[in-house]
Amino acid sequence: MTPDDFITPDPAQAKLGQLLFYDRILSGNRNIACSTCHHPDLGTADGLSLGIGEGGEGIGPERTAGTGDDRIRKRIPRNAPGLWNLGAKDLHVMFHDGRLSVADTYENGFNSPAEEWLPEGLENLLAAQAIFPLVAQFEMAGNPKENEVAGAVHNRMDYAWPILTDRVRHIPEYADAFAAAYDHIDGPSDITIADIANALSAFMIFEWTSIDSPFDAHLRGEKDALTPVQKAGMDLFYGDAGCVACHSGPLMSDQGFHAIGLPPFGPGRTRRFDPMVRDVGRMGESDALEDAYAFRTPMLRNVELTGPYGHNGAYPTLEGIVRHHLSPQEALDAWEPRLAALPDVPWLESIDFMVWQDSREMARQRATVTLAPQALSDAEVDAIVAFLGALTGASARTGLFGIPETVPSGLPVDHAMDP
Known part of the structure; x- marks a missing residue:
């Protein structure tokens, strides 16, 4: 494989996506980030057979299931996959069961769990994938009655994405970064969930394209x-x-x-x-x-x-x-x-x-x-x-951007694991 086999991400958009990837602001209860289950120290996975999602504490094999009312209600049903080479142009299906694919089933470019309610403006398959963990109850959304995101998902999953988008819009550092990275965004009100997803995909492609094994x-x-x-x-x-x-x-x-x-x-x-x-x-x-x-x-x-x-x-x-x-x-x-x-x-x-x-x-x-x-x-x-x-890339253990020290929301970051 060569770089021509992959989508070319914009570095500014990728940098913005890095912050979002590590920011718990995208979870219903603000207690879990994409990085929690896809951590670079664990090969962009979590080192567990079945993950501990929303309500758990810690990262990797040391992650616990929480306590009291906040404890988890269900293990994640399937293994957290690595995120390597998901920007490949020939990639056309995702998830272990293939429930997301490139298709015109619903006249929006994808066959997905959101069906005809999938947001417009998603630039690629990985961007479409990125928005589904956000509205999955046991992954990042949380349980009904715990937060407004989970409550919205309980009605219809696309009702939750504007709520998450609104959170991001109201953080000045994010609003400025989106305006700087995307020509069509002039102010906070222009940011959509598709823009957030596109930034996340730009980061994952930029950070975890691996062809140097x-x-x-x-x-x-x-x-x-x-x-x-x-x-x-x-x-x-x-x-x-x-x-x-x-x-x-x-x-x-x-x-x-x-x-x-x-x-x-x-x-x-x-x-x-x-x-x-x-x-x-x-x-x-x-x-x-x-x-x-x-x-x-x-x-x-x-x-x-x-x-x-x-x-x-x-x-x-x-x-x-x-x-x-x-x-x-x-x-x-x-x-x-x-x-x-x-x-x-x-x-x-x-x-x-x-x-x-x-x-x-x-x-x-x-x-x-x-x-x-x-x-x-x-x-x-x-x-x-x-x-x-021999399939392990020379740069696979380091990445390009790495883990940010802080994120714009001010919420805790899943930093590097202890050796």
Whole structure:
């Protein structure tokens, strides 16, 4: 990949987006920012299998579930993905179930949960994605009756975005920054949620476009960019191991959906009429039976930084998720709950592994697995893992803007984690 494969962000807009990304002003209760679950010290993820969203305290594996009336009511149903290379021009679908995609379904350029109520003026797919965590109850919005944002979402999600926009408009530093960064903005009243989303996307593209890994150097023809073990792993990845069947193309993803039988746990992203705790994956968006328990193929650059792995973070190591691909049914039998990185939440423990008690549901999930078993030696698995490590960019651990010391709202910032 080259810079031409990505949207080119404006630096001033990206700088503005940096402040918004780390500012808790965009959450209903002003207690969580985008950075809380997508922190650069954790590979732009959170280091947890299932995150602790609105109501939690701290960041990363040390994040707790809160106390008293403010404690969380539900774990985030799916793993927080890394934010690498989301400005790729060829990227056309987002979220683990693909519920956001480039399409003209609603004559606004996107098929999204907001349907025809999606705001106008969103510049790209990543900008469209950025506004949905803001109005997700357990991610950033909060619970009904706690704040005006959550209350508005309870009626219709697009009612909440103007409330968040109004908060930003009334902070002079933001108003001035928007006017300086966007030609169509002359004053606070001109700022829209689309402008906020566009700034957020500009920052994420500017900060986390990553094409300087040893693998990228190898593709550019640089001699000895890969070690012999990494080269052997690459040959397996694109050869006998068959990884390229799904992790294909420059993005290392077919952007398709596949059922690979990952061990289920957590609340699941259930549909309203589901009578049980489960996650049906892509079928929840498409309502097509052939999509049952299928999840989007993730892109792989910087993958060694973004564990745990899988749509629900079922495996803490790359070796674990690689071995699952080799024999999904056996891996499912051997998986143990201790492998899940789940912060202690006593009042939700009864839900965490409830799905395993439903033999019919587990049988349904097993029946949809599309990966055929294959045998690789321990040395070959090690080589594939080494190759995946060669996908880490040289600048991936540093970023360009980094973490701001303060944000215009004056609210606390998720600073660097202790070593």
